Every structure is written in C-alpha cells, then in structure tokens.
Amino acid sequence: MQNINNHFGIKKVLYLILTLGFLTAVSQPFNNSRKNTPDEIKTLVAAKSEINPPRVISGETEENKKREKESAQAFIKAYRVFMHPRCMNCHPVGDAPLQGDDSHIHAQNVTRGPDGKGLYAMKCSNCHQPQHVPGENMPPGHALWHLPPANRKMVFEGKSPAQLAAHFKDNNFTGFKDFKKEMLHHVEHEPLVLNSWTYGTPPPLSHEEFVAAVKEWIDKGAVIPK
Amino acid sequence: MIKLTVNNKSYEVDAPPDMPLLWVIRDKLRLTGTKYGCGAAQCGACTVHLNGDAVRSCITPVARADGHEIITIEGISEDVTGKRLQNAWIEEDVPQCGYCQSGQIMAAAVLLRAKARPTDNDIDLGMAGNICRCGTYQRIRKAIHRAAEMK
Numbered sequence: 001m002q003n004i005n006n007h008f009g010i011k012k013v014l015y016l017i018l019t020l021g022f023l024t025a026v027s028q029p030f031n032n033s034r035k036n037t038p039d040e041i042k043t044l045v046a047a048k049s050e051i052n053p054p055r056v057i058s059g060e061t062e063e064n065k066k067r068e069k070e071s072a073q074a075f076i077k078a079y080r081v082f083m084h085p086r087c088m089n090c091h092p093v094g095d096a097p098l099q100g101d102d103s104h105i106h107a108q109n110v111t112r113g114p115d116g117k118g119l120y121a122m123k124c125s126n127c128h129q130p131q132h133v134p135g136e137n138m139p140p141g142h143a144l145w146h147l148p149p150a151n152r153k154m155v156f157e158g159k160s161p162a163q164l165a166a167h168f169k170d171n172n173f174t175g176f177k178d179f180k181k182e183m184l185h186h187v188e189h190e191p192l193v194l195n196s197w198t199y200g201t202p203p204p205l206s207h208e209e210f211v212a213a214v215k216e217w218i219d220k221g222a223v224i225p226k
Numbered sequence: 227m228i229k230l231t232v233n234n235k236s237y238e239v240d241a242p243p244d245m246p247l248l249w250v251i252r253d254k255l256r257l258t259g260t261k262y263g264c265g266a267a268q269c270g271a272c273t274v275h276l277n278g279d280a281v282r283s284c285i286t287p288v289a290r291a292d293g294h295e296i297i298t299i300e301g302i303s304e305d306v307t308g309k310r311l312q313n314a315w316i317e318e319d320v321p322q323c324g325y326c327q328s329g330q331i332m333a334a335a336v337l338l339r340a341k342a343r344p345t346d347n348d349i350d351l352g353m354a355g356n357i358c359r360c361g362t363y364q365r366i367r368k369a370i371h372r373a374a375e376m377k
Contacts (some may be wrong), residue, residue: 107268119352120337120352127267127282
C-alpha cells in the first residue's frame with residue numbers, strides 16, 4: 001500500500017515539473033511590446049521626412065570639412081592652455097589642488113571643501129592674499145582664490161582633447177546656460193583666468209591668442225576633435 | 227594710519243600698507259605671543275584670526291586688516307572655545323618647546339568653531355598646516371578631542 005502511495009506521489013511531482021517546464025517554454029513575458037525593426041524605423045523616418053523635409057545641411061562639402069578641421073585644430077591649440085599647470089592645477093581630479101609647474105599635490109593637506117574655498121584653518125584665502133606675495137615660493141594671490149565647488153568639480157586633469165571639448169559643451173559640467181556666449185566671455189574676462197597670466201610660468205599662448213583660439217573653435221562649429 | 231581692533235582694543239598704527247601683519251602685531255603692538263616661524267606661510271606659527279578666519283600673518287599685508295578685527299593668542303581666552311582649548315592644552319601637557327603652540331591653538335579654535343566634535347580626519351584636514359618640530363602632534367590631537375568634550 002505504501003509503495004503505491006509513494007509511487008503515485010512521485011508521478012504527481014514529475015507531471016507538475018513537466019507542466020511548469022512546458023508553460024515556461026511557451027509563455028510570453030508581459031512587457032513583450034513588439035519593437036520596430038531597423039527597416040521599419042527607416043520607413044517611418046522616410047515617411048516623416050516627406051512631410052517635413054530636412055533643410056539641406058551640406059555636411060559633406062569640401063568647405064564644411066575644412067571648417068570642421070579648423071575648428072578642431074583651434075581647440076587643440078587652446079587645449080595646451082587648459083592643461084597647463086596655471087589652469088589645470090585648480091581643476092584637479094582629486095579634492096586637493098595641484099601646485100607648481102610639476103603639478104604635485106598641494107602641500108599642507110589643503111582640500112577643496114564643499115564650496116571649493118577650503119576647510120577650517122586651511123581655507124584658500126587664509127594663505128593666498130588678494131595680491132601676489134613677492135618672493136620665491138611665496139603664494140600667488142587673488143581675492144577670489146578657490147577651487148570649483150564639490151558639486152561641480154569641472155575636472156580638467158587627465159582629460160583628452162575630445163573629452164574636454166565635450167565637457168565644455170555640457171552645461172551640467174560648466175554651469176553655463178548659453179555655452180557659446182558664456183564660454184567665450186569666461187576665457188576672455190573671468191578674473192581668475194586673467195590672473196593665471198600674471199605669475200609663475202605662463203601658459204604657452206598669450207591670453208589674446210588663447211581667446212582667439214577658443215573663439216575660432218566656437219565660431220567654426222565647436223567641433224569635438226578626434 | 228592703519229586702524230586695527232586687536233583683542234577688542236582699538237589701535238592706530240603708523241605702518242606702510244604692505245608691512246606684514248605679524249610685524250605690526252609683534253613690533254608695533256608688542257604682542258609677542260604670535261611667532262615668526264618661516265615667513266612663507268608654510269609652518270602656521272603666525273596664525274591669527276582676522277574677522278574669525280585664520281590667516282597667516284607673516285604674509286598678510288596689514289592693509290588687509292585695516293578696519294577689521296584681529297584676535298591673537300593673547301585674546302583667545304576671551305572666547306569660550308579658546309578657553310577650553312587652553313585648558314585642554316594644560317591638562318594634556320601639550321607643549322614641549324612651545325614655539326608652534328600659539329598657532330596650533332589658533333588653528334584648533336577655527337576647527338572647533340566649525341565642527342564641535344571633530345573626527346580624527348577633521349583634525350588632519352584642519353591642523354595639517356601647523357607643524358611642530360618637537361613632535362607634539364599626538365598630544366595636540368588628544369587636547370582637541372578633550373576640548374571638544376568639555377562642557
């Protein structure tokens with residue numbers, strides 16, 4: 001009797017497993033919305049284009065290719081300034097500013113702090129005066145000496161030209177609202193930018209050349225170099 | 227004439243505007259508790275408070291302090307945090323030669339005002355700029371924790 005009962009129990013379990021397996025194999029998931037195939041997409045786009053034909057953007061003309069090349073080259077030129085210690089040292093990847101022409105980590109465990117102005121008795125302006133302190137190894141100065149804040153670090157360090165160009169065009173990175181206007185205004189008039197040409201080893205372009213390079217980059221399409 | 231308020235007293239000082247604040251404090255006002263350690267903002271012995279913020283007086287031109295409030299080590303006991311720090315310093319027997327300690331206390335006061343119960347990491351970040359040739363760092367750290375716990 002017992003044997004029959006066990007035998008009957010095992011069969012039940014086996015059938016249950018097989019049934020579940022079958023159902024799993026043939027069932028459809030709930031979110032199985034049928035997606036358009038690439039061909040269908042092309043047809044849809046083509047149809048839309050007939051209703052709203054795109055303006056002809058001469059992407060492939062010789063003139064345009066030249067313009068794009070010049071834009072990229074202008075950025076590469078400006079890149080050498082962006083990545084120079086006088087700029088990059090205050091756009092570090094970590095939370096300590098960099099120091100000197102060899103961009104070593106700033107002495108005395110100075111850190112960014114939430115607002116970029118340092119912490120406790122080690123705030124930037126505790127040592128960096130409103131003007132340069134004369135003499136070797138003395139701190140340079142500006143009334144606005146500070147790093148970008150912790151919530152918008154604007155890291156230059158370690159970025160390739162393509163990455164940096166893309167960052168500048170990203171308003172989340174820069175905090176700009178109007179990239180074209182504000183980018184140019186920033187490199188031309190921002191006090192800390194101007195200050196960078198007044199102490200230590202200067203960047204490889206003059207400020208005027210730098211501004212011209214950034215302007216050319218923007219005017220010719222702000223192309224992201226390869 | 228430069229007008230300064232130092233430790234809640236008003237002074238009028240005849241000094242060129244680019245004279246370091248430290249020189250004015252020590253030589254003109256005869257407040258010699260603040261020390262000259264390096265003259266290059268690299269040791270912290272010259273730390274005083276300018277409107278509540280630590281500054282390195284050896285490179286701060288006195289013009290920056292004109293019309294503003296300075297507190298030196300001589301005046302820090304008027305402040306409740308400063309008094310606690312001084313007591314903690316005594317209780318923990320912190321100083322050895324003592325030369326850096328004025329600056330240490332002035333820096334610690336800024337730290338405790340901003341963070342009443344600092345962690346060891348906060349102490350690292352706030353005090354790393356004040357160096358001590360005698361190596362009293364462990365006692366400084368202990369005294370800061372002690373002052374933080376005082377009522």
